[in-house]
Amino acid sequence: MENNNGTIISLKDIVVEFDGERILKSINLDIKDKEFVTLLGPSGCGKTTTLRIIGGFLNADSGDVYFGGERINDVPPHKRNVNTVFQRYALFPHLNVYDNIAFGLKLKKMPANEIKTKVKEMLKLVNLEGYERRSITKLSGGQHQRVAIARALINQPKVLLLDEPLGALDLKLRKEMQVELKRIQQSLEITFIYVTHDQEEALTMSDTVVVMKDGNIMQVGTPVDIYNEPVNAFVADFIGESNIISGMMRRDFLVEFAGKEFECVDRGFDRNEIVDVVIRPEDIEIVPTIQGQLEGVVESVIFKGVHYEMVIDTLDFKWLVHSTKCEEVGTNVGMRVAPMDIHIMHKTTEE
Amino acid sequence: MKSKLAAAPYLIWMAVFTIVPLGLVFYYGLTDQDGNFSIDNLSRMGMYTNIFFRSIWLAVIATVVCLIIAYPLAFILSRMDTHKQGTMLLLVMLPMWMNFLLRTYAWMTLLETNGVINKILGFVGLGPFEMINTQGAIVLGMVYNYVPFMILPLYSVMTKIDNSVIEAAQDLGSNSRQVLMKVIIPLSKPGIMTGITMVFVPSVSTFIISRMLGGGSNMLIGDLIEQQILGTSYNLNLGASISIVLMIFIFMIMAVMNQFDDEEMEGMII
Ligand SMILES: Nc1ncnc2c1ncn2[C@@H]1O[C@H](COP(=O)(O)OP(=O)(O)OP(=O)(O)O)[C@@H](O)[C@H]1O
Ligand SMILES: [Mg+2]
Numbered sequence: 001m002e003n004n005n006g007t008i009i010s011l012k013d014i015v016v017e018f019d020g021e022r023i024l025k026s027i028n029l030d031i032k033d034k035e036f037v038t039l040l041g042p043s044g045c046g047k048t049t050t051l052r053i054i055g056g057f058l059n060a061d062s063g064d065v066y067f068g069g070e071r072i073n074d075v076p077p078h079k080r081n082v083n084t085v086f087q088r089y090a091l092f093p094h095l096n097v098y099d100n101i102a103f104g105l106k107l108k109k110m111p112a113n114e115i116k117t118k119v120k121e122m123l124k125l126v127n128l129e130g131y132e133r134r135s136i137t138k139l140s141g142g143q144h145q146r147v148a149i150a151r152a153l154i155n156q157p158k159v160l161l162l163d164e165p166l167g168a169l170d171l172k173l174r175k176e177m178q179v180e181l182k183r184i185q186q187s188l189e190i191t192f193i194y195v196t197h198d199q200e201e202a203l204t205m206s207d208t209v210v211v212m213k214d215g216n217i218m219q220v221g222t223p224v225d226i227y228n229e230p231v232n233a234f235v236a237d238f239i240g241e242s243n244i245i246s247g248m249m250r251r252d253f254l255v256e257f258a259g260k261e262f263e264c265v266d267r268g269f270d271r272n273e274i275v276d277v278v279i280r281p282e283d284i285e286i287v288p289t290i291q292g293q294l295e296g297v298v299e300s301v302i303f304k305g306v307h308y309e310m311v312i313d314t315l316d317f318k319w320l321v322h323s324t325k326c327e328e329v330g331t332n333v334g335m336r337v338a339p340m341d342i343h344i345m346h347k348t349t350e351e
Numbered sequence: 352m353k354s355k356l357a358a359a360p361y362l363i364w365m366a367v368f369t370i371v372p373l374g375l376v377f378y379y380g381l382t383d384q385d386g387n388f389s390i391d392n393l394s395r396m397g398m399y400t401n402i403f404f405r406s407i408w409l410a411v412i413a414t415v416v417c418l419i420i421a422y423p424l425a426f427i428l429s430r431m432d433t434h435k436q437g438t439m440l441l442l443v444m445l446p447m448w449m450n451f452l453l454r455t456y457a458w459m460t461l462l463e464t465n466g467v468i469n470k471i472l473g474f475v476g477l478g479p480f481e482m483i484n485t486q487g488a489i490v491l492g493m494v495y496n497y498v499p500f501m502i503l504p505l506y507s508v509m510t511k512i513d514n515s516v517i518e519a520a521q522d523l524g525s526n527s528r529q530v531l532m533k534v535i536i537p538l539s540k541p542g543i544m545t546g547i548t549m550v551f552v553p554s555v556s557t558f559i560i561s562r563m564l565g566g567g568s569n570m571l572i573g574d575l576i577e578q579q580i581l582g583t584s585y586n587l588n589l590g591a592s593i594s595i596v597l598m599i600f601i602f603m604i605m606a607v608m609n610q611f612d613d614e615e616m617e618g619m620i621i
Contacts, residue, residue: 057518077521084522090515094537103533104523155523 007069008033008191009054009159014063016049016215023049025215026063031193031208033158036185038194038202041212042238047195048087050212051161054193055084067159083152087163087195089144091136097123097147098132104155122150125180127173141168146177153184159191166201178205199239203227211235232348233276240280243319247277247344255344258294258317262337266344276345281309281322283341292334294319298327379591392592399575399593406571407600409486410554413493417501417550418543420494425505425542426535429512436510443502446495455492455563462488462564484566492560493550500549508542509535547608552601572597 009031016024024046031037039047052058053065056077065072072080083104091100099106101122105115123129126146131139139147145168152160165181166174182205185192196202202209203223211218211226211234219231230236233244247257252267257277269275289295296314303309308326312319312333319335327333383389396403428439446454461467462482472478482488512535520534536543558573565571572593579590 055518055522057521076526077518078524078526082522084519086515086519086522088513088515090513090519092516092519092534094534103520107524107529151519151523 006033007031008035008067009193010066010069011050011053012064012066014050014053014060014065016046016053016058017061023215024053024060027215027217029210029217029220031159031191034189034191036182036192036194036205036207037210038196038206038208039210039212040196040199040202040238041218042197045212046215047197047212048163051084051163051193051195054159055082055161056080081158082161083155083157083159084161085145085148085152085163085165087167089148091144091147091151093136095136096132097128097134097136097139100136100147101150101154103151108155118154119150122154125153125184126150126177142170142173145169149177149181153188156188157190159193160185161193161195163195164197165194166196174201181205203239211238213238230278230343230345232345233278234348236276236278236343236345241320243279243281243284243317245277245279245317247275249273249275249344253339255342258314260293262293262342263339264342264344265340266342269344269346274347276347278343278345279319279337279341281320282307283337284319284321284323285336285338286310286321286323286325286327287334287336289332289334292336294335295332296335298329298331298333301326301329376591376594379588380595381592382588384586384588392589393596395589396592396596399572402570402572402575403596403600405486405569406555406573407604409489409571410493410551413490413497413554414501414547414551416490416494417498418546421498421501421505421546422543425502425509428502428506429509430514440506443499447499451496452559454496455560458488458492458495459483459563462491483564484568486565486569488564489561489569489571492564493554493557496560497550497553500553501546504545504549505539505542508539512538544608548605551604555601556597 007030009029011027011029014024014027015022027046027050029050039050041047049058053060056072056075059073067075067080067082092103095103098119101119102115105118110118119132120129123131126149128143128146128150131143136144136147145165149162149165152162162181166177169177178201181192184190194202194205203226206223208220209223209226210220213234219226219235221229226235226239230239233242236242237244245257247255249266249269249272250256250261251271252269253264255262255264255266255275255277294314296312296319299311299313299318301308301310303326304322307322307324310321310323310327312321312335321335380392381388381390383391424443428436428443431439459466463469464479464481464483466483468482469479472480516534516538517530520530525533555571556573556576558571558577561569561571561574576590576593576597578584579586579593
């Protein structure tokens with residue numbers, strides 16, 4: 001079934017419009033079998049819409065959807081080997097926890113005792129043992145979410161779509177469920193297409209991250225690629241807090257910003273091209289003023305657990321710096337950045 | 352304390368307009384013309400078995416027809432854009448703004464042997480058909496007059512069914528029929544129950560529809576009661592007795608209805 005080098009789902013030139021407004025602008029995406037893919041992007045960028053196209057709940061205005069090499073544009077949702085954990089859970093209010101989770105298996109006419117064992121397993125997996133008879137209306141938000149995950153997962157689909165499945169959980173349970181979902185995905189060998197707007201979640205769980213903005217895909221890559229080699233300032237900023245400052249590429253390996261020239265490792269830009277310079281807060285080193293490439297005043301310090309987050313004002317720019325050393329507010333400090341930590345990007349031209 | 356005080360007007364209202372009249376019905380039903388306790392009138396009910404049976408039968412048919420018409424309509428309505436829903440609902444309600452008698456008279460002129468429908472059919476060489484003064488005409492009158500009472504409660508529960516729940520059912524492998532049986536019908540059950548009550552009760556006790564569209568030969572319980580109380584055979588006590596029996600019937604039928612749980616409901620409709 002999986003020809004096309006193990007590609008299981010493929011979106012080709014998908015365009016979606018609502019009321020004349022383009023919500024998805026020609027999405028092209030190949031998803032490999034057994035892969036954990038995350039769609040990451042700000043609210044309203046079209047993540048849920050993309051999932052709805054794959055699930056079959058929405059027809060694209062143009063473009064094709066392929067599943068294992070077969071065009072499935074006209075296949076209705078109930079015939080697609082795909083299950084969904086919906087963003088707003090969409091549990092059946094007239095059924096209890098057990099019957100919600102058993103819904104898919106009952107449709108498949110699985111024997112009752114087999115269903116029973118499977119539901120039990122699922123409940124254990126999502127930490128809801130003993131909740132079988134509980135009415136859906138009497139669950140907390142996090143419990144709803146876990147029932148929704150169990151209800152979709154129990155069918156062992158080839159592809160599972162998860163629309164912010166952990167959004168309502170507290171941090172601890174969220175971390176636990178992240179590990180659990182990842183483990184399930186690997187042991188059951190199911191392709192996960194996971195939607196989140198939490199970049200940390202995306203980076204820790206995924207094999208591939210797809211960064212979206214305003215109905216476009218900005219970048220597709222491994223978490224490491226996306227983090228280290230963001231293609232533009234938007235991705236850099238979204239994937240982790242960054243200092244983004246305008247600069248000018250003097251020549252290959254030399255960039256000017258904040259009124260100074262810096263060595264860098266980027267090349268291939270036009271001479272004197274206006275660029276975005278991206279520097280991660282943890283890549284800025286605080287040094288005595290004499291040794292600094294830049295000099296500024298500490299404006300604020302916040303303790304963040306592992307490190308201190310400082311804002312350092314150099315008059316033309318406020319730098320976000322992470323450091324394990326605490327500096328007094330109001331002191332003058334110097335800052336240094338290694339050439340390889342200076343990321344140069346073409347300015348994104350808004351369409 | 353406050354809430355009790357606030358409830359007082361309603362309690363008084365209920366006492367004056369529900370409990371007292373009910374008491375009167377029972378009083379008259381269980382006494383004879385001289386005011387002595389008697390169940391003579393109740394024991395004469397056997398005479399009217401035919402009429403009871405016909406009333407209930409026609410009301411059941413009318414209720415089922417209303418449900419069949421209203422259910423898909425209410426569902427389609429509930430899935431429309433919100434602003435379109437308003438307009439469509441208005442269209443559903445519009446006939447109700449006209450006087451009940453007027454609407455039923457309109458059907459009389461339509462259905463008459465030399466009425467509008469037969470005339471039109473005559474042009475294409477059909478008929479004339481015997482339409483007025485039949486049981487079919489009575490059912491038609493009931494359906495026409497009471498179908499909004501089925502649509503409204505159904506519509507109001509169906510608007511509360513989120514589209515994503517329907518999508519979830521499809522996602523888990525339900526085809527359209529299974530979505531209907533396993534999700535939409537169970538979730539709209541309260542509306543079905545209310546709608547059935549609101550159509551069945553007025554249908555089973557109507558007398559105007561049967562008199563105007565059913566002719567003399569299709570007497571219903573409503574006609575019978577009306578005859579005892581306002582009509583020729585003036586006998587308040589008998590009229591009250593019949594009312595009591597009718598009430599008991601309605602009560603029993605409703606009790607049976609409410610016994611259906613989801614499983615039986617499914618079986619009933621398949
Ligand atoms: N049925 C619809 N009709 C009209 N506009 C819609 C519809 N569904 C979504 N949209 C619009 O499409 C855009 C993308 O929506 P989508 O639900 O895909 O966003 P998202 O990326 O999932 O956001 P979030 O993270 O907030 O869930 C939004 O601007 C939304 O308002
Ligand atoms: Mg969404």
